[in-house]
Amino acid sequence: MRVVLLSGSSHPALAASVAKVLSLELGRCLVDRFPDGELHVEVAEELRGCDVYVIQPLGPPVDSHLMELLLMVDACRRRGAGRVTAVVPYLAYARHDRRETGREPLAARVVADLIRVAGVDRLVAVDLHSPAVEGCFNIPVEHLSAMPLLADHLLRTAAPGSVVVSPDLGAVKRAERYAAQLKLPVAVVHKHRTSGSKVEARSITGDVKGCSPILVDDMISTAGTIEAAVNVLLEAGCTTEVTVVATHALLVGSALERLRKIPLRRLITTDSVPRPERLPFPVEVVSIAPLLARSIELLRLGSSGG
Numbered sequence: 001m002r003v004v005l006l007s008g009s010s011h012p013a014l015a016a017s018v019a020k021v022l023s024l025e026l027g028r029c030l031v032d033r034f035p036d037g038e039l040h041v042e043v044a045e046e047l048r049g050c051d052v053y054v055i056q057p058l059g060p061p062v063d064s065h066l067m068e069l070l071l072m073v074d075a076c077r078r079r080g081a082g083r084v085t086a087v088v089p090y091l092a093y094a095r096h097d098r099r100e101t102g103r104e105p106l107a108a109r110v111v112a113d114l115i116r117v118a119g120v121d122r123l124v125a126v127d128l129h130s131p132a133v134e135g136c137f138n139i140p141v142e143h144l145s146a147m148p149l150l151a152d153h154l155l156r157t158a159a160p161g162s163v164v165v166s167p168d169l170g171a172v173k174r175a176e177r178y179a180a181q182l183k184l185p186v187a188v189v190h191k192h193r194t195s196g197s198k199v200e201a202r203s204i205t206g207d208v209k210g211c212s213p214i215l216v217d218d219m220i221s222t223a224g225t226i227e228a229a230v231n232v233l234l235e236a237g238c239t240t241e242v243t244v245v246a247t248h249a250l251l252v253g254s255a256l257e258r259l260r261k262i263p264l265r266r267l268i269t270t271d272s273v274p275r276p277e278r279l280p281f282p283v284e285v286v287s288i289a290p291l292l293a294r295s296i297e298l299l300r301l302g303s304s305g306g
């Protein structure tokens with residue numbers, strides 16, 4: 001089957017990098033809006049019988065990017081695509097994979113159903129908020145991880161006397177994976193979320209005094225988690241050489257303000273979502289384009305990259 005790569009409007013630069021690694025051109029498509037705000041999508045590429053990959057991370061504005069993905073996939077189906085894979089390096093709503101209060105929807109499941117019903121055969125995602133999210137999908141999911149790439153980058157640059165820190169209990173397994181690759185000890189911050197943008201960090205498990213913390217998380221949204229964790233680490237005697245590592249740097253709301261307030265030596269992240277142009281702290285970006293390109297290549301050949 002002929003492979004066609006299409007990019008939505010959420011991250012054309014990443015799609016172009018993936019296309020470059022695969023020595024392919026991006027297929028022609030157009031996304032704009034009607035005056036009333038409705039999206040208008042046109043896929044101009046010939047797709048009959050093709051193996052189509054739609055690259056569209058679901059960073060902010062999340063709902064608009066999701067709707068665009070659904071419309072693009074429907075257009076591909078109606079143009080006779082043989083198989084459609086949604087390449088969604090950052091999957092929004094993945095944090096809503098369970099009902100905390102019993103009064104909420106299972107949003108991750110709703111998004112998974114929408115993606116399937118639109119006509120997606122397979123999903124490629126990177127560092128989902130939790131492995132349980134895969135269970136929301138009734139289609140095959142290639143769950144890739146940028147952690148080995150990020151850890152490899154750290155391995156070459158981590159300061160001696162560092163400690164890997166999980167900023168909450170949910171990220172402990174992730175922190176352990178990094179620590180194993182870096183051969184460093186692990187500490188865990190105990191966090192309590194009081195609202196969508198406010199968190200409190202209360203205590204730490206592990207010895208951090210005199211150590212340089214490397215905080216690892218799947219994502220930074222408002223940076224409330226990181227700010228709270230760093231403050232409690234500094235109180236516990238960590239050095240001010242703070243490194244933060246996260247696959248998805250959404251940096252929304254007061255994230256930049258919060259990160260500016262802490263002694264952040266560097267943020268290490270990927271290009272899974274676009275970042276603001278100028279950031280008031282050093283950023284090191286590891287591209288996931290080769291990871292996505294390899295997964296597409298393996299799927300094209302009929303094997304799994306997971």
Ligand code: R5P
Nearest residue numbers: 170219220221222223224225
């Ligand atoms: C939570 O469980 C996630 O792993 C992140 O820690 C959280 O979503 C980050 O959000 P924020 O930056 O808004 O604190």
